[in-house]
Amino acid sequence: MKPISLQLYTVRDEAAKDFPGVLRRVAEIGYKGVEFAGLHGMAPAEVRKIIDDLGLQVSSAHMAMPTAENRQQLIDECQTLGNTRLISGFGPDQFKTLDDCKAAAEQVAKAAALLEGSGIAFGLHNHWWEFEPVAGVLPEDILLASTPSVFAEIDVYWAAVGGVDPAVAVAQRKSRAPVLHIKDGPIEPKQPHTAVGAGALNIPAIIQAADPDVLQWVIVELDSYAGDMMEAVEASYRYLTQNGLAVGNK
Numbered sequence: 671m672k673p674i675s676l677q678l679y680t681v682r683d684e685a686a687k688d689f690p691g692v693l694r695r696v697a698e699i700g701y702k703g704v705e706f707a708g709l710h711g712m713a714p715a716e717v718r719k720i721i722d723d724l725g726l727q728v729s730s731a732h733m734a735m736p737t738a739e740n741r742q743q744l745i746d747e748c749q750t751l752g753n754t755r756l757i758s759g760f761g762p763d764q765f766k767t768l769d770d771c772k773a774a775a776e777q778v779a780k781a782a783a784l785l786e787g788s789g790i791a792f793g794l795h796n797h798w799w800e801f802e803p804v805a806g807v808l809p810e811d812i813l814l815a816s817t818p819s820v821f822a823e824i825d826v827y828w829a830a831v832g833g834v835d836p837a838v839a840v841a842q843r844k845s846r847a848p849v850l851h852i853k854d855g856p857i858e859p860k861q862p863h864t865a866v867g868a869g870a871l872n873i874p875a876i877i878q879a880a881d882p883d884v885l886q887w888v889i890v891e892l893d894s895y896a897g898d899m900m901e902a903v904e905a906s907y908r909y910l911t912q913n914g915l916a917v918g919n920k
Contacts, residue, residue, distance in 0.1 A: 674916035675703035675729035677891035700920030706731035714750035730755035775816035801832025825851035844881040867909030
């Protein structure tokens with residue numbers, strides 16, 4: 671079993687009001703790690719002290735696409751937080767044509783090159799549009815083919831919305847997938863998500879499709895929820911840990 675982390679975008683509304691309190695609650699539930707998506711106005715050093723005091727690890731962080739202009743700022747923030755996986759992605763307009771896909775792939779290659787030697791790996795997070803074919807090819811595969819060092823953070827729910835079997839998507843890319851975004855729901859992009867285990871996805875099959883020698887973290891993320899989000903975060907933790915699909919601190 672791999673350790674369980676929470677993508678903090680899940681609790682962005684709560685974190686905007688009390689980020690330290692949210693981090694404490696995530697640790698109290700039993701999550702071993704967190705994946706950042708912004709620091710809600712706090713300095714990286716302040717956040718690092720809080721997570722260290724809570725015994726939380728940093729599984730990864732969603733950040734801006736590295737460029738020559740922001741490279742050093744991103745590296746400094748990652749190093750302060752203790753983060754070794756920087757993850758970015760693209761919007762749907764980037765993949766309308768095959769030339770668009772190739773341009774995005776070139777951007778990925780440049781971003782990865784900018785992080786070489788920093789100790790920070792560069793990865794891509796997908797939505798559904800990376801799993802909708804363009805000229806018979808999936809944009810996800812075009813992006814990954816551009817740079818062998820880039821890893822995939824496969825968002826299994828959005829892969830399903832894109833029309834592929836998420837377990838197959840994971841299995842086909844398992845050598846490139848050290849982290850998985852595990853979310854659940856009705857597989858309808860405009861509908862709220864559910865707690866993990868309460869939706870339409872076969873979560874055990876998806877996690878079991880990963881390479882146990884490559885996978886490092888199982889990361890819960892819910893983009894939306896028709897109820898108390900912290901309750902869904904806790905229910906997702908219970909489902910994954912009680913069913914032997916991830917390991918937490920409780």
